[in-house]
Amino acid sequence: MTRDTLALGIIGAGIMGERMLGVLAGPDAGSVRVAGIWDPSEAALARIAARYPAVPRLADADALIAASAxxxxxxxxxxxxGYARRAAAAGRSLFLEKPLAVDVxxxxxxxxxxxxxxxxxxxxxxxxxxxxxxxxxxESVVGTPRRLTIAVAFAHWPRPWQAxxxxxxxxxxxxxxxxEVVSHFLFLARRLLGPLASLEGHADFPQAGRAERAIEATLSAGGVPVRLRGQVGGTDLADHNTWTLEGDAxxxxxxDWxxxxxxxxxxxxVAAEDALPNDRARLIALRGQLDGVVRMAHGEPHPLATFAEALNVQEIVESLIAA
Incomplete structure (x- = not known):
């Protein structure tokens, strides 16, 4: 007996919402269908209509929630x-974009x-x-972890595709x-090494009201020391990053993702023999995420980030920004 196709509704027609639509509108959507999309921006919905004319564009967030499982x-x-609470009150399951929130x-x-x-x-x-x-x-390639180093750098912020x-x-x-970016690598540290704890850090905000341009921090993941550094500038690449785990073995x-x-x-x-460029790997990961969403919505075990994991990441991120 096959289960029903999951009706997934999307709030937000920006980069991530459109990426999700790109998979759902393709041949590999699996057991998920688009219930509809809504965004408060008429221009954003018009862009979606031009590219995905068959996708229902709902009148407001409540209509979107009502049409979705x-x-x-x-x-x-x-x-x-705010949207999560409205969906939860209607008895819907939730897949939230990160960060969980900005107010800890x-x-x-x-x-x-x-x-x-x-x-x-x-x-x-x-x-x-x-x-x-x-x-x-x-396979004990690392042995006992000794330290983790996370480094991110950008030619400009935001990156070109986020203009x-x-x-x-x-x-x-x-x-x-x-x-937007460091949170991913903190999640990876949390998932592979253990709970995150902040020790000390400093964020540089040289322009009033604008986002940070540099950050330096030390923290721990499952007791393993973590050194974090990030900056805008210092590279010609739009987005360059490394997550390096050193052990006694x-x-x-x-x-680069x-x-x-x-x-x-x-x-x-030396790169793994099965390494993929990011554009291909991202699509595979998104398909895997959708499979996890179906499992989550049906109460089955899944690999997706839990609310507790996301909260731990948010606590660290906001403490670093505040510092």
Whole structure:
């Protein structure tokens, strides 16, 4: 007996909402269908209508929620929990874009009170390169972890493909690369090593009202020391990042989102034989996330980031930004 196709509604017609539509409108949507999409911006909905004319465009958030079995909230961060509560009150399951929120106290209340099936979109939960890192750790390539280093750099912020959302992505209130990018690598540390704890850090805000341009911090993940540094500038690449785990037996890393590498005897990193460029790996991860959404909505075990994991990441991110 096959189960019904999951009706997934999307709140937010920005980059992430459109990426989700791109998979759902293709041949690999699996057991998920688009219930509809809504965004307060008429221009954003017009763009969706031109590219995906068959996708229902609902009148408002409540109409979208009513038409859905599960709601994907892909709006700017400060609005996440408002929509989440409305969907939860209607008995819908939830898939929230990260970060969980920007107000830590509000997020804690939500997680404490939430009695629903839900998860948060951290694609590393289904990324092929992360699966390779997990296998290497299980095979004792690293041994006992000694330290983790997270480094991110950007030629400019926001990145070129985010220009249309610069009004909030480059605002201190809910934007910045720490929330948008660093959070992914903190989630990875949390998932593979254990709970995160902040020790000390400093964020640089050289322009009033704008997002940070640099950050330095030390923290821990499952007791493993973590060094974090990030900056806008210092690279010609739109987006460059490394997540490097050193142990008493060896060193592995994730580079530029999708390349799993291990250090050879000569001290140079060698990519895994199955490494994929990010555009291909991202699509595989998103399909894996959708499979997880179906499992989550039906109360089955899934690999998606839990509300508790996302809250832990948010607590660290907001403490670093405040510092």
């Amino acid at each position: 599960c709601v994907y909230v892909a709006s700017p961060p400060a609005s996440h929990l 106290a509000e997020a804690r209340r939500f997680v404490d009170e939430a009695d629903i099936r839900g998860a948060v979109n951290f694609p590393f939960a289904a990324a092929p390169a992360v699966a390779r890192l997990v296998r290497w750790i299980a 249309d959302a610069a009004n909030w992505l480059d605002a201190r209130a809910e934007g910045g690369f720490t929330r 060896g060193t592995i890393r994730l580079r 999708s390349i799993a590498e291990r250090m050879g005897p000569d001290g140079h990193f």
